Amino acid sequence: xxxxxxxxxxxxxxxxxxxxxxxxxxxxxxxxxxxxxxxxxxxxxxxxxxxxxxxxxxxxxxxxxxxxxxxxxxxxxxxxxxxxxxxxxxxxxxxxxxxxxxxxxxxxxxxxxxxxxxxxxxxxxxxxxxxxxxxxxxxxxxxxxxxxxxxxxxxxxxxxxxxxxxxxxxxxxxxxxxxxxxxxxxxxxxxxxxxxxxxxxxxxxxxxxxxxxxxxxxxxxxxxxxxxxxxxxxxxxxxxxxxxxxxxxxxxxxxxxxxxxxxxxxxxxxxxxxxxxxxxxxxxxxxxxxxxxxxxxxxxxxxxxxxxxxxxxxxxxxxxxxxxxxxxxxxxxxxxxxxxxxxxxxxxxxxxxxxxxxxxxxxxxxxxxxxxxxxxxxxxxxxxxxxxxxxxxxxxxxxxxxxxxxxxxxxxxxxxxxxxxxxxxxxxxxxxxxxxxxxxxxxxxxxxxxxxxxxxxxxxxxxxxxxxxxxxxxxxxxxxxxxxxxxxxxxxxxxxxxxxxxxxxxxxxxxxxxxxxxxxxxxxxxxxxxxxxxxxx
Amino acid sequence: xxxxxxxxxxxxxxxxxxxxxxxxxxxxxxxxxxxxxxxxxxxxxxxxxxxxxxxxxxxxxxxxxxxxxxxxxxxxxxxxxxxxxxxxxxxxxxxxxxxxxxxxxxxxxxxxxxxxxxxxxxxxxxxxxxxxxxxxxxxxxxxxxxxxxxxxxxxxxxxxxxxxxxxxxxxxxxxxx
Numbered sequence: 001x002x003x004x005x006x007x008x009x010x011x012x013x014x015x016x017x018x019x020x021x022x023x024x025x026x027x028x029x030x031x032x033x034x035x036x037x038x039x040x041x042x043x044x045x046x047x048x049x050x051x052x053x054x055x056x057x058x059x060x061x062x063x064x065x066x067x068x069x070x071x072x073x074x075x076x077x078x079x080x081x082x083x084x085x086x087x088x089x090x091x092x093x094x095x096x097x098x099x100x101x102x103x104x105x106x107x108x109x110x111x112x113x114x115x116x117x118x119x120x121x122x123x124x125x126x127x128x129x130x131x132x133x134x135x136x137x138x139x140x141x142x143x144x145x146x147x148x149x150x151x152x153x154x155x156x157x158x159x160x161x162x163x164x165x166x167x168x169x170x171x172x173x174x175x176x177x178x179x180x181x182x183x184x185x186x187x188x189x190x191x192x193x194x195x196x197x198x199x200x201x202x203x204x205x206x207x208x209x210x211x212x213x214x215x216x217x218x219x220x221x222x223x224x225x226x227x228x229x230x231x232x233x234x235x236x237x238x239x240x241x242x243x244x245x246x247x248x249x250x251x252x253x254x255x256x257x258x259x260x261x262x263x264x265x266x267x268x269x270x271x272x273x274x275x276x277x278x279x280x281x282x283x284x285x286x287x288x289x290x291x292x293x294x295x296x297x298x299x300x301x302x303x304x305x306x307x308x309x310x311x312x313x314x315x316x317x318x319x320x321x322x323x324x325x326x327x328x329x330x331x332x333x334x335x336x337x338x339x340x341x342x343x344x345x346x347x348x349x350x351x352x353x354x355x356x357x358x359x360x361x362x363x364x365x366x367x368x369x370x371x372x373x374x375x376x377x378x379x380x381x382x383x384x385x386x387x388x389x390x391x392x393x394x395x396x397x398x399x400x401x402x403x404x405x406x407x408x409x410x411x412x413x414x415x416x417x418x419x420x421x422x423x424x425x426x427x428x429x430x431x432x433x434x435x436x437x438x439x440x441x442x443x444x445x446x447x448x449x450x451x452x453x454x455x456x457x458x459x460x461x462x463x464x465x466x467x468x469x470x471x472x473x474x475x476x477x478x479x480x481x482x483x484x485x486x487x488x489x490x491x492x493x494x495x496x497x498x499x500x501x502x503x504x505x506x507x508x509x510x511x512x513x514x515x516x517x518x519x520x521x522x523x524x525x526x527x528x529x530x531x532x533x534x535x536x537x
Numbered sequence: 538x539x540x541x542x543x544x545x546x547x548x549x550x551x552x553x554x555x556x557x558x559x560x561x562x563x564x565x566x567x568x569x570x571x572x573x574x575x576x577x578x579x580x581x582x583x584x585x586x587x588x589x590x591x592x593x594x595x596x597x598x599x600x601x602x603x604x605x606x607x608x609x610x611x612x613x614x615x616x617x618x619x620x621x622x623x624x625x626x627x628x629x630x631x632x633x634x635x636x637x638x639x640x641x642x643x644x645x646x647x648x649x650x651x652x653x654x655x656x657x658x659x660x661x662x663x664x665x666x667x668x669x670x671x672x673x674x675x676x677x678x679x680x681x682x683x684x685x686x687x688x689x690x691x692x693x694x695x696x697x698x699x700x701x702x703x704x705x706x707x708x709x710x711x712x713x714x
Contacts, residue, residue: 061692071687074595074674084602086666092659185695187688195689244601307684308694335684339669343650343662345580346643349669350681358683383606426650426658448650448658 003038003211005102007052008220008240014251019045019216021515022236022256023263024223024272026050027104028504029488029511030263031206036512037261038213040521045216045254046207047236049268050101051079051243052219053203058195063185069193073336076192079243080108082267089378089392093447094292096390097455098265100245101193102219103202105265106501109455110190110312110331111179111199113150114498115141115537116506119321123371128493129465130474132507134537139525140506145534146527148180148200150502152534155186157309159330162298162361163316166412172318177329178534179313188308188332221252225276226260226484233259233483234276258519259483262461263508266490270380270460271388273471273478280471280479287462288378288390289370289495290454292445294402295341296409297333297360298418306333306360319408323371324401325497328409333362341451343426356422363412365405369398370459370494380460390457399445402452407440424451456500458492476511487511551575551619551635555586557593564600564608565593572615575635577668579642585668588677595671614660618645627652 021037023030026048038044051068058064070076077085080101087096099105116137124130144150154176156164167174180200190199197204211217222241226234236254239247262269270285278284311332320327338357342349370377378392394402406423410431413421423429426449429439445452461478463486464470471479472491478484487508489500496503509525516523551571559567570593577592578585589595600608617623619633627648628634628641637645649661672678679686688694 058689061689064689069689071689072674074599074670078599078602083604083607084599086603086607088607091655092662185688187695189688246601303683305685308688335673335679335682336670339673340666342669343665345646345650345665345669346582349580349665350582353673353682383604385605387604387606389604389606426662447655448662 001214003214003216005052005211005217005219008218008252009051009242009248011240011250016253016255017045018255018257019043020256020258021045021261022047022254023261024236025104025263025265025268025488026102026202026207026217027099027263027265027488028106028202028501029508030261031103031106031202031210032505032508033261033263033487033512034210034215034217035206035213036509036523037515038210038215040516040523042258042521043214044210045218046210047221047223047238047254048102048217048219049222049241049245050099050104050219053102053107053193064195065197066193066195069189069195071187071189071192071195073192073334077336080193090389091391091447093394093445093452094290094392095451095453096290096457097453098267098457102217103207106201107193107203108191109501111181112312112329112499113148113178113180113502115533115535116503117320117497118537120368120494120497124493128463128470130463130493137506138533139528140509141502141533141537142531143509143525143527144502144505146529146531148205149182150178150180150534152176153179153181153184153310153313155310156314157188157311157330157332158304158306159332159361159363160314162300162416162418163314163328163330163363163412166414166416167316167318169415170411172316172412174314174316177313177315179310184310186309188311190311191332218252223264223272225272226278227276228278228481231482233257234481236260259485259515261511261515262478262484262486263488265488266457266460267380267388267390269486269488269490271382273461274380274382275386278478278481280481281468283462283471285380285460287370287376287493288380288392288460289458289492290378290392291366291368291456291495292394292398292402293364293366293453293455294405294409295362295364295424295451296406296413297338297356297362297422298413298416299356299359299420299422300361300418301359303358304361306357306362308332316412319405320497324368324397326365326367326401326405327498328363328365328405328412331362331364333360341424342428343424343448343451344428348428352422352428361413361418363409365402365409366456366499367398367401367405368495368497369395372397378459394445402445403440403443406443407437410437410440426450456496458489458495458500461486461490462493463491464493475514485511485515551633555593561594562597565597565612569612569615570597572619572635573667575642576618576664577671579639579646580665580668581672583639585672589671589675592671596667611663614663618660
């Protein structure tokens with residue numbers, strides 16, 4: 001029998017539920033586990049803090065399938081992202097953009113699909129005892145590729161074309177970045193929710209399939225804590241919240257009969273454990289990693305229509321290897337995103353928006369981090385109201401790499417024909433020729449000296465073979481806490497060096513397999529049609 | 538930075554240049570709303586109130602999505618900006634920020650922007666971020682930057698030609714290196 005989606009904000013009484021499994025979070029990890037556990041015949045309940053995004057006829061024509069996805073940036077950032085897309089590290093230095101809605105990050109990412117870097121999983125094998133290899137990950141990756149229609153879409157927007165031109169001129173690598181879309185409408189709005197259901201996010205794939213197999217999803221349900229009870233699965237105590245995550249006054253207590261799967265993401269999962277006083281090896285929340293992102297915008301002679309087209313299907317891996325390597329990608333960019341990145345005001349802000357927005361192409365670099373054992377990187381803590389807060393310190397080698405990426409992206413823009421390149425620094429820097437690259441020498445990444453953001457948060461509950469040096473064991477079980485598993489990006493012991501959604505999907509499939517096997521239930525991969533993966537891996 | 542509030546908190550009442558119905562605000566109060574408006578006007582310019590007439594209500598609603606401690610930090614930061622110590626140090630004026638002329642407010646902003654004290658740079662960045670986001674979210678500003686709008690409101694965007702691709706239709710598609 002099919003399950004259902006219950007909107008917690010509309011629940012008028014306190015509830016107690018007793019599913020077999022309670023999955024906390026409906027993003028990449030939670031969606032996968034929901035489907036695979038439901039498929040195995042378990043009674044599954046998924047709790048999602050964010051709101052539902054129901055299907056229906058939108059106002060944008062018959063192909064508009066999600067009325068709540070209006071593409072209006074301000075409204076969408078407000079409702080679909082954590083803290084209204086204004087989550088910051090505690091010193092204000094890094095903007096942290098994370099989804100907070102049904103489907104989590106899968107609903108708001110730009111559809112970029114990459115496998116884990118081979119050198120990262122080798123590092124995990126050598127330093128943390130994680131036995132992931134290209135061979136043993138391949139069936140899981142194939143499952144994800146086939147189920148999510150990950151493919152190479154080679155219709156490139158103006159930013160992607162600029163990257164191709166510039167890299168070609170400089171002799172740098174460029175190549176297609178596969179996407180999980182199907183008949184993409186090229187509206188450019190992946191980052192604010194695909195209104196046409198063309199992006200194969202969790203709300204189109206894992207979650208409806210899980211509901212069809214009997215899973216129940218509660219949205220608007222914020223988990224406060226787990227309450228341990230000896231060897232039994234812990235109770236999950238949650239509050240129903242409104243669209244602003246303010247408690248409605250009604251509560252939910254879940255008494256899972258078999259277990260809990262934590263999949264609330266690399267800030268959410270550690271914060272739930274910290275509120276629950278569950279802290280294996282005192283490592284929960286520590287060594288949280290981000291991919292710090294630098295941006296620069298080129299101004300081209302012709303109009304670029306930067307908002308439209310496929311956002312993120314082009315990359316350069318020219319500088320992607322090594323512990324602080326960076327991937328250069330492109331995107332679609334919209335007025336609010338552009339304005340919010342700027343640190344200018346007054347007439348200069350207007351000039352930049354007038355000159356750069358209509359003629360702009362954007363490049364940004366995701367920097368790998370987390371490989372230096374001497375650095376602390378990030379720590380998830382609780383603020384005075386027990387809400388999560390991420391303390392993060394950029395490592396010196398990351399700062400050097402970030403300066404390098406700004407120089408290289410500037411060179412690429414100029415080689416592609418940009419008349420000038422704008423840097424979101426304080427004060428802003430404009431470069432019109434290679435001879436002016438020295439202007440970037442003194443860039444500082446202290447808070448508000450340059451705009452730095454991230455859309456990839458990882459770690460905080462690191463997986464490892466060493467019992468005393470990890471939070472999660474290699475079978476995805478939470479240490480010191482029976483019947484709890486973790487299946488999200490928080491298990492990464494370092495940054496990944498690639499957009500993480502595909503890796504989270506693949507690892508969550510493995511987690512689901514361990515859970516099924518522990519309980520003697522079948523686990524199958526159903527989309528193993530032979531075919532090439534869309535990447536070299 | 539909240540611990541600084543009592544120290545700075547001998548500001549005069551902010552200048553009231555717009556009508557604010559405090560009973561409709563949940564997260565700002567009348568004082569902080571006036572200060573925020575004065576800041577936004579300094580960031581954007583005097584046309585701000587015309588293009589984003591519901592700015593205060595919009596930001597008050599937006600703050601509801603923030604962490605409680607972030608909301609508190611913003612309200613405390615606004616009070617600090619209004620204080621005469623800040624306007625004296627950063628603007629050489631002994632009046633509350635909201636009472637300053639536009640050029641004087643911009644001088645305060647510029648000095649906050651350049652401050653060695655990270656918290657003042659954070660306040661500057663918050664002011665720019667909030668104001669610029671709200672301003673460019675307004676459809677009334679889109680002509681200025683030649684933005685055509687979103688596809689659900691303008692489906693013709695999706696039926697128009699895609700951005701020109703230099704190798705089409707005459708060139709063969711480039712081969713990835």
